[in-house]
Amino acid sequence: MSVNILPKVEGKLTPDAPLAPLVWFKSGGSAQYLFEPKDINDLQEFLRQLDPNVPVMALGLGSNLIVRDGGVKGVVVRLGKAFAKVTSVDAVTLNCGAGASGILVSSTARDNGISGLEFLRSIPGTVGGFVRMNGGAYGGEVKDILVDCDVVMRDGALATLSVDELHYSYRHSQLPDGAIVVGARFRGVPGAADAIQAEMDRISAAREASQPLRSKTGGSTFKNPDGHKAWQLVDEAGCRGLQIGGAQVSEKHTNFLINTGDATSADIEALGDEVRQRVKAKSGIDLHWEIQRVGETK
Numbered sequence: 582m583s584v585n586i587l588p589k590v591e592g593k594l595t596p597d598a599p600l601a602p603l604v605w606f607k608s609g610g611s612a613q614y615l616f617e618p619k620d621i622n623d624l625q626e627f628l629r630q631l632d633p634n635v636p637v638m639a640l641g642l643g644s645n646l647i648v649r650d651g652g653v654k655g656v657v658v659r660l661g662k663a664f665a666k667v668t669s670v671d672a673v674t675l676n677c678g679a680g681a682s683g684i685l686v687s688s689t690a691r692d693n694g695i696s697g698l699e700f701l702r703s704i705p706g707t708v709g710g711f712v713r714m715n716g717g718a719y720g721g722e723v724k725d726i727l728v729d730c731d732v733v734m735r736d737g738a739l740a741t742l743s744v745d746e747l748h749y750s751y752r753h754s755q756l757p758d759g760a761i762v763v764g765a766r767f768r769g770v771p772g773a774a775d776a777i778q779a780e781m782d783r784i785s786a787a788r789e790a791s792q793p794l795r796s797k798t799g800g801s802t803f804k805n806p807d808g809h810k811a812w813q814l815v816d817e818a819g820c821r822g823l824q825i826g827g828a829q830v831s832e833k834h835t836n837f838l839i840n841t842g843d844a845t846s847a848d849i850e851a852l853g854d855e856v857r858q859r860v861k862a863k864s865g866i867d868l869h870w871e872i873q874r875v876g877e878t879k
Contacts, residue, residue, distance in 0.1 A: 621739065661680060
């Protein structure tokens with residue numbers, strides 16, 4: 582795939598772009614091309630003209646992601662400030678750009694007296710990722726607050742999908758392959774700003790107390806199996822502090838893997854697979870990755 586045959590863009594298109602600085606684990610290879618579109622029209626036109634055989638992947642804050650050491654073929658799309666606006670639609674609904682963080686969305690909800698979105702404060706990611714993965718924490722899930730979302734399809738077409746059309750399940754949606762979320766409407770209920778802030782503070786304190794937020798990590802590693810807590814299964818299998826290369830199971834929260842400094846993505850993924858094997862041997866339960874793993878191995 583030669584740069585000469587890629588469509589012209591108004592935003593920024595970077596060949597062989599390192600992705601490690603853009604993801605929370607701070608590991609992994611480069612994107613063959615990194616595209617940061619100027620706006621929705623720029624993204625649509627690019628995808629419309631791009632060879633349909635070229636793979637396309639969206640990248641948010643890179644919090645719940647392992648980029649393998651061989652990098653990502655094709656085009657990685659990163660939505661910047663132009664996609665990070667949050668505005669009110671009515672008394673209980675916000676229009677959120679896909680690049681907006683959970684902190685921005687929940688804070689804007691507070692300022693507009695909208696309750697029910699506080700849990701987004703605790704999810705390290707952007708609206709695009711929340712919508713794709715049915716992000717959730719502290720009793721809330723995106724499926725509970727989403728009205729609909731705007732997506733740019735792989736062929737450049739812009740579509741609006743209702744919450745029902747995404748067929749949500751636990752940490753999963755049926756968003757079409759290659760589709761990139763560019764915006765979403767979230768609806769809450771009326772609330773008092775001070776009560777909303779108090780709930781956000783409670784969530785932040787609980788998260789700070791229980792999670793290794795100061796470490797290079799990828800957030801929750803495994804989905805909670807029905808009737809079980811992933812961290813408890815990992816702990817009972819004797820994996821607390823387990824290490825492969827520079828990757829370690831967090832001592833503070835065993836459903837978090839951390840890069841202690843020089844871990845490769847191969848170290849992190851191998852550690853996750855070792856944990857899964859040990860949990861299966863101990864409890865008979867299959868743990869499934871919540872963290873997305875993309876790209877090529879070296």
